[in-house]
Amino acid sequence: MSTSTGDPTTWGARNAHDPTVVRGDDGLWYMFSTDAAAGFDGIPVGAHVRTSPDLVTWSFQGTALGEVPAPAREWSGAAGLWAPEVVRWPTADGSTRWHMYYSASTFGSRTSAIGLATAEHLAGPWTDQGIVVATRHERDGHNAIDAAVTFDRAGRAWMIYGSFFDGIHIVELSLETGERVREEKGALIARRPSNVDGAIEGAFVVYRPEEDRFVLFVSYDSLVDTYSVRVGVADEITGPYRDAAGNDLTDPAAEQAAVVGTKILGGHRFPGGTGFIAPGHNSVFRDGDATFLVHHVRLADAPTQHEAQIRRVHWTGGGWPLVSPHPYAGLDAETLDAPASVSGTWNAVRYAPEEAKLIEAETVHLVAPLVSAGEAVAGELALTAASGDAILDGVVFGAWDPVAQSAVLAFAGIDAAGVVWTGSQQVTS
Structure with a gap:
């Protein structure tokens, strides 16, 4: 990561890691992302926020929280916030409430926490509600970071989370509080073997009513240079998720570590164009009938430079989500x-x-x-x-x-x- 970042107001979509995109009641699109480069050149801490009128041009708006909330900071020792997941939360009276599930950790450690902050407007103010799930490096096999939220057929809320180590888990959330329904780590839905360091993270699940099944998007390998986005599908939100070849994403043998999971996006270059490497940690969102994937990526010729990109998702007749070869530039x-x-x-x-x-x-x-x-x-x-x-x-x-x-x-x-x-x-x- 570059430590020379310049003025955030000039960034556009540069320096956005682990992005998620939602549309506000004001008509603007909001991108929330890891507070990349926080602490360098006066870059603020606390989940970065950008807005756009068209999903093409982005303006930096500051941070959602302004700091690492005390409970998460004291638990993890984190200096910044990672991978904020923002979702419009269903309420009994129909009022608007937004939930942000943020991650607090340090590289290579399972001493981590996923916290919850809430707001009535995407522009804030955001109020911290404390820790939803936490792990200790010496105690737990899984890692409490990289939250994503989805809803099943019955409208129940689920949180998908995990990074490296013991893979990706899914746990049910209370619709009343946004906390876990049960104090458990949840069902395992994807993992990778130890010969590739268990390199899997940044999971996201969507329900596809056309096929009445759930689609898992997840990133393999290193965010530095070899990330790729893989998918699997399941009849139930808790799995099992299988790729297009029928492989179960929870049980890859060592010799299958590279090939399990249908790869829909990886490092690539078209003739005369910019080479992109390590696309990953995506989320998925919709605008009417259109489906979009937002992810971060690095420049092959300047790998310390990274940016968020948005691509259209198109579905084959067999129901597989595939992405555009080029970033979205407007309809x-x-x-x-x-x-x-x-x-x-x-x-x-x-x-x-x-x-x-x-x-x-x-x-x-x-x-x-x-x-x-x-x-x-x-x-x-x-x-x-x-x-x-x-x-x-x-x-x-x-x-x-x-x-x-x-x-x-x-x-x-x-x-x-x-x-x-x-x-x-x-x-x-």
Whole structure:
């Protein structure tokens, strides 16, 4: 992490780690994130807040809490707050109440705490309500950080949490208090073997009514250079979660450590573009019928620099969530002037699950009787590439190509082995 951060008002989405995005009653989008670089150059502590009118341009607004609340600080010794999860909480009288679940810890330690703060408005003021779950390094196998909240079919609230060590757990929360219903660590839903240091964290679960199942997003490996986002699905919120190849995310053998979990985003570079490494610790949010994934990422050529990116999530006919190859630039920017045929030449990335480092895009050819001007169209895609051919359960959609500086047709698809491809059409002058 760079210790030379400059003026936060110039950051935009830079220096945002572990982001989550929600929409306020004032119409603005709010991004909450780890207080990256807190303490350097006068950067404040206490969960950073940004706002945006369009999910593209972000303005730094300061911190939600201004400090590490005393109970969490005394328990963990934390100097800053990590991975704030913010959710509109259901209330009996319909009044607005926001819950922020924040993490307090230090690197490499299981002496950690997830605390709760509440507010009537996203802009605050936020009031600390104390610790929801805490762990001790000498006592506990799991680690109380990286909270995410979701609701099941019946409207019950659940908190997903955990980082490295003993994996990802899920525990039910009281709708009245936001605290745990029972004093337990909860069910295990994902973990990784010791030969990769148990490297898993930043989990997030969404319910997908179209398939009546739950989708787990989770990050593998190191936030410094090899992060990737993996997914698994389950019929029940407590699991078991399985990837597209049918592997259970709680029980990977050592030899399967790299390949279990369907990889939907990793380090990549398109021709002439910026190389991105270590995309991860995502959350998912919706705007009407549109689904978005927000994550942080580092620049391959300047890895101490990191930023938050937002990407559209599109769903295949088989119900798999796949993400745009390019960051979101606004709906109008992703709409083509006229419908385009899918059949043709593309730049594409194959997200080989065993490849932890940056993957360079390759030229591929697609054949499909599909056309789109930017709207998502699901269907079978026949792909031909030097690295091999594949039939994909795919979806095509519009995206903004930052190199061509134009709207292009993009695609994402998953092959019979559960490997994901994504890319955009080559632009000819």
